[in-house]
Amino acid sequence: MRIVATCLLVVMAVAFVLLRKFGGTAPGWGYAIAFTEAAMVGGLADWFAVTALFRRPLGLPIPHTAIIPTNKDRIADSMARFLRENFLTPQVVARRMTAFNLANAAGEFLTAPRGGASGRIHTGAGNLLADVLESLDTERLGLQVRAGLAHQLEKVEVAPLMGQMLGAAIADGRHLPLIESAVRWAGHTLEANEDLVREMIRERASGLLRWTGLDGRIANSVLDGLYKLMAEMIVQRDHPLKVKLEAMLGELAQNLQHDPETRAKVENAKREMLANPALGAWWQALWDRLRLRLISAARDPEAALGNHFSGMLGEVGQALRSDPRLQRQINRFARRTLVGVTARYGGEIVRLVSETVKRWDAVTVTTRIERAVGRDLQFIRINGTLVGGLFGLVIHTLERFL
Structure with a gap:
């Protein structure tokens, strides 16, 4: 889009030069020259404005240019303040959670047919349990459990x-x-x-x-x-x-x-x-057998443990979907929890956003913002060129008839 906007500006400039050099005395030539002249001025003005947001035009130290890199820290604070005042407030979170039935959504997710996201939960939970049991120091854990x-x-x-x-x-x-x-x-x-x-x-x-x-x-x-x-x-x-x-x-x-x-x-x-050491040896052997059986059952999705876990999740999901009283209790708990988290840690979340942006260097900030909104800014240049040309026509018309 930057290339398109620049080419349009170049076309207007070339057309203006050619019209001034080879134009005749017919009234139509004046309108064409007025259009290209105003379009060139409008395109140049918007190019300067868009460029001044991110860098100094032509590298010249013009005041109030390179606005984003120069005011990076202030922009970070403004973003954080906007996020805090409009999104991370207890009132906003409470209002949003009131309109959202979290318990029913969780119930529909848990009762979904196996093989989808719900099935991935079953498989992932079993594999996670098995990985945890395999990664732990068996002897040390057994001693810790026995000591406890x-x-x-x-x-x-x-x-x-x-x-x-x-x-x-x-x-x-x-x-x-x-x-x-x-x-x-x-x-x-x-x-x-x-x-x-x-x-x-x-x-x-x-x-x-x-x-x-x-x-x-x-x-x-x-x-x-x-x-x-x-x-x-x-x-x-x-x-x-x-x-x-x-x-x-x-x-x-x-x-x-x-x-x-x-x-x-x-x-x-x-x-x-x-x-008695014999009791310790008996417990360690019992723990080893129990751990191996748990790992085997967790790895096998068709084992009794996996089926029991799946059935338990399905029953929980069905209860969440069909019990309005349970839904109200869970939704109320979730709403209070999120409102409390927002009230307690909202400032920390906002501070994280602000400090993260402040740690970025000026080039990184400029590049990321320009990639996010740069396409629309190039449309501003294109529109400025065309609108400038139209205003040139209007001014030339008024000049001829007034």
Whole structure:
């Protein structure tokens, strides 16, 4: 456009020279000369005006030229002030957000068919999770998680919690299956080790009992008595030994909650367990397996994790689209958040714009502004040339008839 405007000016200048040199005396020649002369003056004036915005015309130190490079900092401040007063004000942001249903737009985005932007979110989120898990120091992260859990467990006194759980289980009768399971386990253990029991009784029997064979009968009687005892404990609800066990459990529940000595023993046992290296090795192995499974599931879009994540996003999107009350709450929260961000950080955003423009050198500022609006400025030159020529015709006409 600069070439077009310049060529038009050159054409007017050449035409003016040719008309003055070879023109005749007919009235039409005067109109043509007046048009080309005024068009040349108008084109030159607008060339000077447009050029003076960005640089000094012909390099001459004419006052009030090269306006943009000379006033770069003032222009930056004016741009920032305009942005602050007309866009980054809480009133403008609140008015704009009131007319925009952000929650419904988010719901439509999340419920869009997979494969579009919503599908890219699913895939991108899974890959991002996998990349994060792969980039982390596994051993260090595992130690940090373990240390965090241990620190939280150290602050929690577990004895009262155990006492409350045990007391609630006794009150609801949930301890009875545990007692019966323990008795059955003891019966199976005794059955598997009958030979060991018989050998122990035989070793402790006298020589006379072993010579008469009574040690075997005693062992059988002992085993039969133990089996009968355990069977009665399982069958009878109010068996004395079971009642005694229940009383012991109730006393333990009370001690866990109210006895300082018992609580101190439990706390010491807890600290010893947390300090045990075996627990650390178990946790590290568990963390490694969990991390590898999470990475595999995140990489596979058809895995349960990906499907679950996609389904969850779809449900959230459907809720956002169909629940007006939820939309109002989210839109109100978004509006308040953006208004607060604007009120708090609007000045920082404006300052960033101003400082960025100020850091640019004069050539950069001039080049960028000229590229943005230079085409329209060249149209000003073209229009100035043509309009100047028309005014020349008007003036010449008035001169002839007035």
